[in-house]
Amino acid sequence: MFKLASPPVSLVGPRGHMDEIRDKIQLFADSWGFESERDSYGNLVVRKPASPGLENRQYVCLQAHMDMVCEKDPASTHDFAKDPIVPRIVGNKMMATGTTLGADNGVGVALGLMILEDRAMRHGPLEVLFTADEEVGPLGAMAISPGLLRSRRLVNLDSEEDWRVCVGCGGGFECDITIDFPPAPPGSPGCGPLVAVTLEGLTGGHSADAIHQGGANAIQTMARTLLQVGLLNPAFRYHQASPPAHHQAELIEHRVIRPSAAPCGLVPAPPPTPLSLLLLRGGTLANAIPVSCTAVVRPPAGVSLRQLTERLQGALPLAEYRHTDPGMALRVEALASPAQVMARLEEAVASLEATELSPESSRALLEAVLVAPHGAFRMMEPENSPAGGLAETSANFFMVTYPHQGAPTARLEFFPRSSSNSQLGWLHDRLASLANLIATACPSRSALLGARCSPPRLWVPGWHPRWDSPLLAAVRVAYRQRGASGGKPLPFAKLIETELTIPFSGPLCGGSSPAHAQVYAEEVGAPPADGAALGPPGPEGSRAMLSGPVTSGDFVVTPRPPEIEAYAMHAMIECGLLAEAFPGMDCVSIGPSVFDVHTPQEALVLDSVPRTARLIERLLADLP
Numbered sequence: 001m002f003k004l005a006s007p008p009v010s011l012v013g014p015r016g017h018m019d020e021i022r023d024k025i026q027l028f029a030d031s032w033g034f035e036s037e038r039d040s041y042g043n044l045v046v047r048k049p050a051s052p053g054l055e056n057r058q059y060v061c062l063q064a065h066m067d068m069v070c071e072k073d074p075a076s077t078h079d080f081a082k083d084p085i086v087p088r089i090v091g092n093k094m095m096a097t098g099t100t101l102g103a104d105n106g107v108g109v110a111l112g113l114m115i116l117e118d119r120a121m122r123h124g125p126l127e128v129l130f131t132a133d134e135e136v137g138p139l140g141a142m143a144i145s146p147g148l149l150r151s152r153r154l155v156n157l158d159s160e161e162d163w164r165v166c167v168g169c170g171g172g173f174e175c176d177i178t179i180d181f182p183p184a185p186p187g188s189p190g191c192g193p194l195v196a197v198t199l200e201g202l203t204g205g206h207s208a209d210a211i212h213q214g215g216a217n218a219i220q221t222m223a224r225t226l227l228q229v230g231l232l233n234p235a236f237r238y239h240q241a242s243p244p245a246h247h248q249a250e251l252i253e254h255r256v257i258r259p260s261a262a263p264c265g266l267v268p269a270p271p272p273t274p275l276s277l278l279l280l281r282g283g284t285l286a287n288a289i290p291v292s293c294t295a296v297v298r299p300p301a302g303v304s305l306r307q308l309t310e311r312l313q314g315a316l317p318l319a320e321y322r323h324t325d326p327g328m329a330l331r332v333e334a335l336a337s338p339a340q341v342m343a344r345l346e347e348a349v350a351s352l353e354a355t356e357l358s359p360e361s362s363r364a365l366l367e368a369v370l371v372a373p374h375g376a377f378r379m380m381e382p383e384n385s386p387a388g389g390l391a392e393t394s395a396n397f398f399m400v401t402y403p404h405q406g407a408p409t410a411r412l413e414f415f416p417r418s419s420s421n422s423q424l425g426w427l428h429d430r431l432a433s434l435a436n437l438i439a440t441a442c443p444s445r446s447a448l449l450g451a452r453c454s455p456p457r458l459w460v461p462g463w464h465p466r467w468d469s470p471l472l473a474a475v476r477v478a479y480r481q482r483g484a485s486g487g488k489p490l491p492f493a494k495l496i497e498t499e500l501t502i503p504f505s506g507p508l509c510g511g512s513s514p515a516h517a518q519v520y521a522e523e524v525g526a527p528p529a530d531g532a533a534l535g536p537p538g539p540e541g542s543r544a545m546l547s548g549p550v551t552s553g554d555f556v557v558t559p560r561p562p563e564i565e566a567y568a569m570h571a572m573i574e575c576g577l578l579a580e581a582f583p584g585m586d587c588v589s590i591g592p593s594v595f596d597v598h599t600p601q602e603a604l605v606l607d608s609v610p611r612t613a614r615l616i617e618r619l620l621a622d623l624p
Contacts, residue, residue: 039145057124061151064108065134108157168465168568201327208571283399463576
C-alpha cells in the first residue's frame with residue numbers, strides 16, 4: 001500500500017474534488033489494461049479478469065469510498081483543496097499532522113488498488129467499486145446505477161477493527177418539523193430584562209453509539225427546565241408514589257419536593273413565572289447528541305435576575321443525570337440588548353424583538369420540544385446482538401432553531417436510525433403525527449399558525465444482520481487460514497517490507513518476546529529482523545527515537561484472537577444501500593484498524609494493514 005499510494009490518503013479527497021481522485025484511479029486501471037465503467041454520479045468500478053482456470057467462479061466485489069472527512073486543529077492553516085496531507089509515524093500508527101489522515105477510507109481504496117495490481121493473486125472474476133461522497137450522504141451509493149455491478153457478493157473495506165467483521169448496520173434519514181408562530185403584536189414585548197440561559201457541559205456522544213445510554217439531550221433538558229419555571233397552568237409538578245427514604249433526600253435536594261412535603265401524593269407547582277421566548281438554539285450535527293443549548297427569555301417585570309436564576313437552577317434535573325452527565329451546568333446572565341445576543345451567537349437578525357413570542361406561544365414551542373422523540377425505542381434481539389446493548393431503532397433530536405432565517409418560525413431537526421426499514425417508516429409516521437398534533441393542539445390561532453413535517457431526506461435503508469450469510473462463513477474460514485502460507489511469503493508481505501520515506505516521530509516499543517516474534521512470522525511469512533521492536537512498551541530508558549526511513553522491523557505487531565468476531569452496529573455504512581440497489585447481494589464489511597476517525601487524532605494501525613490484506617487474499621482465493 002505504501003509503495004503504491006505513499007501515503008494512502010493521496011487516494012481520497014474532500015467532496016467537490018472527486019474528479020481528480022477518480023481520474024487517478026482510472027489511470028491505474030488503464031495502465032493495467034483492465035475494463036472500467038463510471039455511472040452518471042461518478043462511482044467507478046474496475047473489473048479484473050479471473051486467474052487462469054478460475055473463470056467459471058462467480059463475481060465478487062471489493063468496495064471503498066473515495067472521499068474523506070476534512071477536519072483540522074484550530075491552529076492549522078491546512079487547505080484540504082490544495083495542500084497534501086503530511087503523514088507521520090507514531091509508534092505502530094500512521095497519523096497526519098494537525099489534520100484528519102483520510103485512512104477512512106483511503107486505506108480501503110489503496111487495498112483495492114493493490115489487489116488490482118497484484119498479478120500473482122488467485123481469484124475469480126473481480127470488481128473493485130470506488131464510490132463517491134460517502135461522508136456527506138452517502139450520496140454516491142444512493143445514486144448508483146443499478147446495472148453498474150455484476151457481482152452479488154460484496155466486501156466493503158470501510159470497517160475499522162481488523163479482528164471483526166460487520167454483518168449489519170442501521171439505516172436512517174433526516175427530517176424536520178417546522179412550526180410557524182404569529183408575529184408579535186406592536187408593543188407586546190414585556191418590560192422585563194433580556195436574560196440568556198445557557199445549558200452546557202453535557203456528555204453527549206455519537207448518536208449511533210450512545211443513544212441508548214440514557215444521557216440527557218441538552219435541547220429537551222432546556223425545554224423541561226424553562227417549562228417548570230414558566231408553567232402557565234397552576235397545576236402540579238410531579239406525582240410521587242411513596243418514594244424510598246434514600247430517594248426522598250435526593251428529591252428534596254433537587255427541589256422536586258419540599259422538606260415539609262408529604263412523601264406521596266400530588267406536589268403543587270410553585271407560582272408560575274411566565275416567560276417570553278426570543279431565541280432557542282441547540283445542537284450541531286445530525287450524528288451528535290446535543291451537549292449545549294441557549295435560550296433568550298424575557299421574564300415578567302418584577303422578577304429579578306437572582307430570583308429567575310434560583311428558580312431555573314432549582315428546576316434543573318441534576319440528580320437524575322448525575323451519573324451520565326456529571327458536568328451539566330446552567331449559566332444565567334442578563335443581556336443589555338438583542339444586538340448583544342446576536343453578537344454572542346455570531347449571527348445577523350434584523351431585530352430579535354420582532355420574533356419575540358408571547359408566553360402562550362413560548363409554552364407551545366417548549367412543549368413541542370419536550371415531547372419530540374429522542375432516544376432508543378427498540379433494542380436488537382439477542383441473536384442479532386451477541387454482546388448485548390445494541391440499539392435497533394432510535395431517533396436523535398439533534399437541533400432546534402428559533403427564530404429560523406429571521407422569521408418567527410421554529411425548526412426541530414431529527415436523525416432517526418434503524419436496521420429495520422419498517423421501523424424507519426414508523427419513526428417518520430410518528431414525526432408527522434407529532435406535527436399534526438402540534439398544529440391542532442392550541443384552541444385558538446393566537447399561539448401558533450401551523451406545523452408541518454418534511455419528507456425524509458437522505459434516506460438510507462437498514463442492513464439487517466444475516467448470520468447465515470455464505471460470505472460471512474467464508475470470511476470466518478479465511479481469517480483462520482490467513483497465516484497458513486507454508487513458510488513462503490504471500491504477495492502482500494511487500495505491504496510492510498517496503499521502506500517508508502516519511503519521518504518517524506514517536507517512541508519505539510522495546511521488549512520483544514518469542515510469542516510476538518511468532519505472530520510476526522505468521523503475518524509476514526518471515527522472522528523479524530534483528531532488533532525488531534515487537535513487544536509492549538519497555539522501561540522508559542529502553543525507548544528509542546528514530547527519524548528517516550523505517551522498515552517493517554520497526555512496526556509493533558499485536559496478537560489477534562484466533563476467530564474473527566461478527567457483529568452488527570447501529571451506525572451506517574454503504575452496504576444497506578448497495579444491498580437494496582442490487583437484489584440478492586450478500587455483504588460483509590472488514591478493514592484495518594483505524595482509531596479516532598473524523599478527528600485530527602485519526603490513526604491507522606500499520607500492522608493491521610497486512611493482516612487485512614492477507615484476509616482478503618485468502619478469501620478471494622477460496623470463494624467459489
